[in-house]
Amino acid sequence: MKEALDNMLEIKNLDVSVEDKQIIKNLNLKIGPGEVHAIMGPNGSGKSTIAHTLAGKPNYLVEAGNVDFKNEDLIAKDPYERSLLGLFLAFQYPIELPGVTNASYLKQILNAHRKSRGENPIDAGEFLKILKEKSRNLNIPMEMHSRFVNAGFSGGEKKKNEVLQMDLLDPSLIIMDETDSGLDVDALKSTSEAVNKLRDGKRSFLIITHYLRLLEYIEPDHVHVFGDGSIIESGDKSLASRIDNEGYEVK
Ligand SMILES: Nc1ncnc2c1ncn2[C@@H]1O[C@H](COP(=O)(O)OP(=O)(O)OP(=O)(O)O)[C@@H](O)[C@H]1O
Numbered sequence: 032m033k034e035a036l037d038n039m040l041e042i043k044n045l046d047v048s049v050e051d052k053q054i055i056k057n058l059n060l061k062i063g064p065g066e067v068h069a070i071m072g073p074n075g076s077g078k079s080t081i082a083h084t085l086a087g088k089p090n091y092l093v094e095a096g097n098v099d100f101k102n103e104d105l106i107a108k109d110p111y112e113r114s115l116l117g118l119f120l121a122f123q124y125p126i127e128l129p130g131v132t133n134a135s136y137l138k139q140i141l142n143a144h145r146k147s148r149g150e151n152p153i154d155a156g157e158f159l160k161i162l163k164e165k166s167r168n169l170n171i172p173m174e175m176h177s178r179f180v181n182a183g184f185s186g187g188e189k190k191k192n193e194v195l196q197m198d199l200l201d202p203s204l205i206i207m208d209e210t211d212s213g214l215d216v217d218a219l220k221s222t223s224e225a226v227n228k229l230r231d232g233k234r235s236f237l238i239i240t241h242y243l244r245l246l247e248y249i250e251p252d253h254v255h256v257f258g259d260g261s262i263i264e265s266g267d268k269s270l271a272s273r274i275d276n277e278g279y280e281v282k
C-alpha cells in the first residue's frame with residue numbers, strides 16, 4: 032500500500048450543487064504529492080464549496096465528475112473515512128463543541144487516527160508532552176485546552192486551534208480555507224511557520240486565501256483563480272502578485 036502516488040488529488044469534470052443551485056461547474060484540478068496549490072477568487076465564487084465538498088459536508092451534492100484521493104474514490108467515502116484516509120480541512124468558520132474540552136477532543140481525534148493505522152492509543156503523559164510542544168510553537172496557552180472546543184475562542188484563536196489539529200494529525204492533504212483571515216501579524220507568522228514545517232515533499236496543500244501576504248510566507252507551486260464555480264486561470268506565484276495589484280476585474 033506504500034507505492035508512490037502520481038497524484039494526491041485529482042478532480043475531474045466536477046459539478047456540485049447546494050440546495051438545487053449549481054455552484055461548482057466542470058472543475059478540473061490535479062495536485063501532486065508535496066505540491067502546494069493556492070486558490071484565490073472573489074467572494075461567492077465557490078472556493079469554500081469545493082473545500083466542503085472534498086470534506087464531505089452533507090447537502091453538497093456531486094452531480095457529475097469524480098474525485099480521486101490517493102487513488103481512491105473520495106466521493107464514495109463518508110467524512111470520517113476521508114479524514115482517516117488523510118484529508119484535513121481547516122474551516123473558514125471553525126465550529127464550537129460545547130461540553131467537550133479542547134484537550135479531550137484533540138486526544139480523541141488523535142487516537143482515532145492512530146487506531147486506523149493500527150497503533151495503540153497515546154498515553155496521557157506523551158500526549159501532554161506533544162500538546163505542550165505544538166501549542167508553544169503556535170503561541171497557544173495551555174489553559175485554552177481545558178476550555179470547551181472553540182467556545183468563546185477569539186477568531187484568531189480558533190484558526191490557530193485548526194492549525195494545531197492539522198499538526199497533530201499528520202494528514203496527507205491539508206485544505207486551508209482562509210485560515211489567515213483574522214490572524215494578527217505574529218499569528219500569521221507562527222501559523223505559516225507551522226505549515227512550512229509540515230512541508231516535507233510528500234504532504235500536499237490546497238490553500239484558499241484572499242491575501243498575497245500568506246503566500247509570501249507559504250510559497251505556492253501553483254496559483255489558481257476561481258470564478259463562477261471553476262478555475263478560470265492558473266499560473267505560478269506571480270499570478271498571486273498580479274491579483275493583489277490589479278484585482279479580479281482586469282484581465
Ligand atoms: N445553501 C445554499 N443555497 C444557495 N446558495 C448557496 C448555498 N450555499 C452556498 N451558496 C452560494 O454558493 C456560492 C459560493 O459560496 P462559497 O462559500 O463557496 O464562496 P467563496 O468563494 O468561499 O466566498 P468567500 O470568499 O466569501 O468565502 C455563493 O454565491 C453562495 O451564496
Ligand SMILES: [Mg+2]
Pocket residue numbers: 078079080123208
Ligand atoms: Mg469561502
